[in-house]
Amino acid sequence: MAGITLDRVVKRYGKLEVVHGIDLEIGHNEFVVLVGPSGCGKSTTLRMIAGLEDISDGDIRIGERVVNDLPPRKRNVSMVFQNYALYPHMNVRDNLGFGLKIAGQPAKVIEERVAEAAGILGLSELMDRIPAELSGGQRQRVAMGRAIVRHPDAFLFDEPLSNLDAKLRVQMRTEIKKLHGKVATTVVYVTHDQVEAMTLADRIVVMKDGYIEQVGTPMEVFNHPVNTFVASFIGSPPMNLIPGRIEGGEVRFSGGGTVPVPGRLKEHVRGGQEVIFGVRPDDLSPIGHGIHEARETCEIDLTVELAELLGTETLIYTSLAGQEIQGKMFDPRDLKVGETLTFRLSLDKAHLFDAATGRSVRPR
Amino acid sequence: MTRALKKRLKATALWLTTFVLMIVMCVPGLWVVLSAFRPNREILAKPPVWVPQDLTLRNFTKIFGIGEETVAIPVLSYFWNSLVIATTSTVIALIIGMAGGYAFARFRFRFKNAWFLGLMLFRTVPGIALSLPVFMLWSRLGIIDTQMGLIIVYVSLNVPFTVWLIDGFFRQIPMSLSEAAQVDGCTRWQAFWKIEFPLAKSGIAAAGVFAFLTSWNEFALASQLTRSTDSKTLPVGLMDFTSQFTIDWAGMCAMAVIIIVPALILTFLVQKHLIAGLTFGGVKG
Numbered sequence: 001m002a003g004i005t006l007d008r009v010v011k012r013y014g015k016l017e018v019v020h021g022i023d024l025e026i027g028h029n030e031f032v033v034l035v036g037p038s039g040c041g042k043s044t045t046l047r048m049i050a051g052l053e054d055i056s057d058g059d060i061r062i063g064e065r066v067v068n069d070l071p072p073r074k075r076n077v078s079m080v081f082q083n084y085a086l087y088p089h090m091n092v093r094d095n096l097g098f099g100l101k102i103a104g105q106p107a108k109v110i111e112e113r114v115a116e117a118a119g120i121l122g123l124s125e126l127m128d129r130i131p132a133e134l135s136g137g138q139r140q141r142v143a144m145g146r147a148i149v150r151h152p153d154a155f156l157f158d159e160p161l162s163n164l165d166a167k168l169r170v171q172m173r174t175e176i177k178k179l180h181g182k183v184a185t186t187v188v189y190v191t192h193d194q195v196e197a198m199t200l201a202d203r204i205v206v207m208k209d210g211y212i213e214q215v216g217t218p219m220e221v222f223n224h225p226v227n228t229f230v231a232s233f234i235g236s237p238p239m240n241l242i243p244g245r246i247e248g249g250e251v252r253f254s255g256g257g258t259v260p261v262p263g264r265l266k267e268h269v270r271g272g273q274e275v276i277f278g279v280r281p282d283d284l285s286p287i288g289h290g291i292h293e294a295r296e297t298c299e300i301d302l303t304v305e306l307a308e309l310l311g312t313e314t315l316i317y318t319s320l321a322g323q324e325i326q327g328k329m330f331d332p333r334d335l336k337v338g339e340t341l342t343f344r345l346s347l348d349k350a351h352l353f354d355a356a357t358g359r360s361v362r363p364r
Numbered sequence: 365m366t367r368a369l370k371k372r373l374k375a376t377a378l379w380l381t382t383f384v385l386m387i388v389m390c391v392p393g394l395w396v397v398l399s400a401f402r403p404n405r406e407i408l409a410k411p412p413v414w415v416p417q418d419l420t421l422r423n424f425t426k427i428f429g430i431g432e433e434t435v436a437i438p439v440l441s442y443f444w445n446s447l448v449i450a451t452t453s454t455v456i457a458l459i460i461g462m463a464g465g466y467a468f469a470r471f472r473f474r475f476k477n478a479w480f481l482g483l484m485l486f487r488t489v490p491g492i493a494l495s496l497p498v499f500m501l502w503s504r505l506g507i508i509d510t511q512m513g514l515i516i517v518y519v520s521l522n523v524p525f526t527v528w529l530i531d532g533f534f535r536q537i538p539m540s541l542s543e544a545a546q547v548d549g550c551t552r553w554q555a556f557w558k559i560e561f562p563l564a565k566s567g568i569a570a571a572g573v574f575a576f577l578t579s580w581n582e583f584a585l586a587s588q589l590t591r592s593t594d595s596k597t598l599p600v601g602l603m604d605f606t607s608q609f610t611i612d613w614a615g616m617c618a619m620a621v622i623i624i625v626p627a628l629i630l631t632f633l634v635q636k637h638l639i640a641g642l643t644f645g646g647v648k649g
Contacts, residue, residue: 052543072546085544089562099548102558146548156547 002063010057036207078147255322274355423618453518461526469534533567
């Protein structure tokens with residue numbers, strides 16, 4: 001068991017630099033999720049940890065060992081691939097035991113460990129089947145089983161759920177979480193799905209264009225995004241971002257209309273500053289339908305353009321300052337398109353970003 | 365006409381067409397096999413005797429020098445030459461084909477596409493067009509009428525094909541399988557032998573069969589580059605049955621059967637591997 005350290009890690013393909021000197025400290029037994037859009041360098045980073053990609057500069061340490069030049073087999077990590085990568089010509093038992101066999105473990109040990117992993121993942125009935133005879137979820141479990149039998153220092157997951165249908169994905173997500181509880185090991189998990197990131201991670205690493213944008217617990221990243229990218233990427237539906245300018249203690253939106261500058265942010269902005277005002281749909285609700293205990297709010301009248309019923313809440317599409325935004329109506333009633341409602345906006349949860357840099361005006 | 369009847373008519377027409385096509389393809393072969401067991405007079409009879417009246421093994425015993433009538437043809441030497449040349453050239457072509465196919469499927473290197481195209485273009489040159497330059501080269505090197513001379517020619521004929529076919533099979537195997545094996549503790553070499561090779565086996569077997577048959581059946585170049593029992597192969601040996609004024613059709617057909625049978629046996633033995641499809645299921649399609 002060990003933590004993983006990335007120290008100014010760079011990846012270049014020829015002249016093209018795709019990962020730009022990232023630093024990351026992953027604690028022992030920590031579940032860290034690398035999340036970001038396609039091409040942000042998250043999978044490359046994971047593959048560099050696994051040893052499947054060389055690093056162009058910097059250091060990677062697993063535990064105390066610098067592993068820069070070690071081949072994958074000497075790093076003692078396990079990996080679950082997006083396409084499962086089960087060996088098609090071997091049955092489940094041989095797939096699970098393959099790594100141990102290669103390591104030259106005695107047959108008895110292999111049998112015990114395979115049985116243990118099969119027990120944990122509920123695979124005992126499937127041992128004699130080949131991958132082609134398994135369902136998507138079962139294949140996924142075999143892939144995880146193959147990772148845990150070797151008792152590695154770390155598990156690496158490369159978008160393991162993206163090939164599953166929505167229902168199975170939720171189910172496997174909880175299984176992965178439970179698995180981490182049972183076999184406490186360091187986990188590095190790559191996904192582009194921010195819901196997976198939020199639900200699974202001890203800490204989230206948000207990446208974009210080969211840079212780490214923010215590292216923090218799911219709550220930190222959700223509640224205190226450092227820039228507009230993180231704000232819009234984490235959270236579903238995404239945060240509403242409306243451009244404006246600071247004028248006399250208010251944010252005057254470019255498209256018309258104002259809201260007060262949130263009290264806690266007043267000292268961080270100056271008059272005339274171009275900003276982007278951010279508020280999550282959860283913090284913008286019709287009066288009487290959510291946002292009760294907010295200390296600092298303001299009210300605005302908005303017209304319903306579209307309402308999506310989600311059951312316990314209704315997502316309302318509307319416009320503010322000429323820009324489409326979303327609000328949420330909790331404890332919903334039927335809505336008509338064109339209906340104007342007074343919304344309460346929770347200012348103490350609102351955000352301000354500098355328009356020029358995109359960074360939060362209030363660094364944490 | 366009802367729909368069921370239409371469907372049945374269509375099926376029958378399809379079946380008939382297939383049957384006719386199969387006949388067209390099979391009859392010459394069958395005729396050769398049949399003629400191998402008939403005396404010359406029945407083969408040459410006019411009008412032709414369609415249904416054999418007099419089946420005999422004499423054509424074979426004659427070739428092998430058994431009994432009173434014999435034909436002075438060293439079939440066993442030819443057979444041995446064919447076997448050595450076809451097997452050796454196939455094994456070499458497969459080794460090079462596996463290495464080359466793997467490299468083309470897995471690695472990035474300079475001028476990769478140009479190399480590949482070059483290999484394929486090599487196949488467009490008809491072998492016989494090379495016979496004169498090859499003959500001159502070989503005679504300088506002193507390897508005319510040697511097994512080695514033919515082996516080299518057949519290897520170079522077969523390599524582009526084996527590389528191309530095996531490359532295709534390796535391409536079908538996802539990279540992640542080899543990577544998973546490496547993370548699981550394999551060296552790249554082990555990952556190849558334990559994971560990728562078994563999955564590409566059917567492709568390699570297919571390439572092997574084709575390479576073997578090409579070498580086994582090749583006539584044009586072999587007839588130029590061989591002279592004596594040191595290197596003459598079975599197809600070249602067929603010419604021994606022709607003389608200035610006569611052709612021993614019966615003997616020739618018997619010899620043709622001797623050539624066909626090993627090829628048939630080989631194809632039969634590896635037919636299981638020729639059916640691909642093992643790679644499906646291990647990874648999400």
